[in-house]
Amino acid sequence: MATYKKRGFKPKNKAEEAQIEEHDSTTAEVFNTLDESASKTEEWVQKNQNYILGVIGAIAVGVLAYLGYHQFIQNPKEASAANELFYPQQYFDQALASETERDSLFTMALNGAQGKYGFLDIIEEYSGTKAANLAKYSAGMTYLNLKQYDQAISHLESFSSDDDIMGAMAKGGIGDAFSQLNQQEDALDYYEKAIAHSDNEFTAPRFLYKAGVIAMELGQKDKALGYFERIKEEYPGSQEGNGVEALIGMAQN
Numbered sequence: 001m002a003t004y005k006k007r008g009f010k011p012k013n014k015a016e017e018a019q020i021e022e023h024d025s026t027t028a029e030v031f032n033t034l035d036e037s038a039s040k041t042e043e044w045v046q047k048n049q050n051y052i053l054g055v056i057g058a059i060a061v062g063v064l065a066y067l068g069y070h071q072f073i074q075n076p077k078e079a080s081a082a083n084e085l086f087y088p089q090q091y092f093d094q095a096l097a098s099e100t101e102r103d104s105l106f107t108m109a110l111n112g113a114q115g116k117y118g119f120l121d122i123i124e125e126y127s128g129t130k131a132a133n134l135a136k137y138s139a140g141m142t143y144l145n146l147k148q149y150d151q152a153i154s155h156l157e158s159f160s161s162d163d164d165i166m167g168a169m170a171k172g173g174i175g176d177a178f179s180q181l182n183q184q185e186d187a188l189d190y191y192e193k194a195i196a197h198s199d200n201e202f203t204a205p206r207f208l209y210k211a212g213v214i215a216m217e218l219g220q221k222d223k224a225l226g227y228f229e230r231i232k233e234e235y236p237g238s239q240e241g242n243g244v245e246a247l248i249g250m251a252q253n
Helices: 014-097 103-112 119-125 131-145 149-158 165-180 184-196 205-217 221-233 244-252
Strands: none
Touching: 014 103, 014 119, 014 131, 014 149, 103 119, 103 131, 119 131, 131 149, 131 165, 149 165, 165 205, 184 205, 205 221, 205 244, 221 244
16 A cells, blocks of 8 residues: 655655655556657647648638638528529419410410529529529429420429428329320329328328329229328318218229
């Protein structure tokens, strides 16, 4: 057991004297080792200080560049793109409400008018922004209404969203385009993807119904029955739920 060495302490015998000398020697070795390690660390830092400062500088520049990009480039770009999107979206909404000028209004929504950008311009000029992503969705739906189904599929496939409704509507829109192209298996596949995105009473019964109808056309009555029964059980108050009993009967025969 080590003996604490008080100030003015004198060993009582040879054994205590030897123990104290051993303790002092061990302590000295420890401090010598620490001194050597510290010296080596200092030497390494001095030798590599340019490299260290360079790394720190690169990290600092990277952080400042990132913050500066978002503050002075990306954020203003997002704001400008959002402002531009307002105009073609108005044409799109007017086209949906119109009975006589739908095609011309949809065309203006796509290509722009009166010096304002259309959806296609925003996609190209503001690539990478949220507004450009939304423009892909709107352009896809516009092409769908114009019966340009290949273009509708292309734009809707490039759109991405974490929103349940918009994600489902995009997948369902692709399904509608494939259905119009008489590619029913592809249509069913996208209706099923739309259902997977649907956790709401707006899109779920709509695409369950469409998937069921296409499945019936493909002779997949068991699959169709499952979709129709889901409408009956989960969405009985929906528009699709009104006549679902008859569809269930057809799928069971």
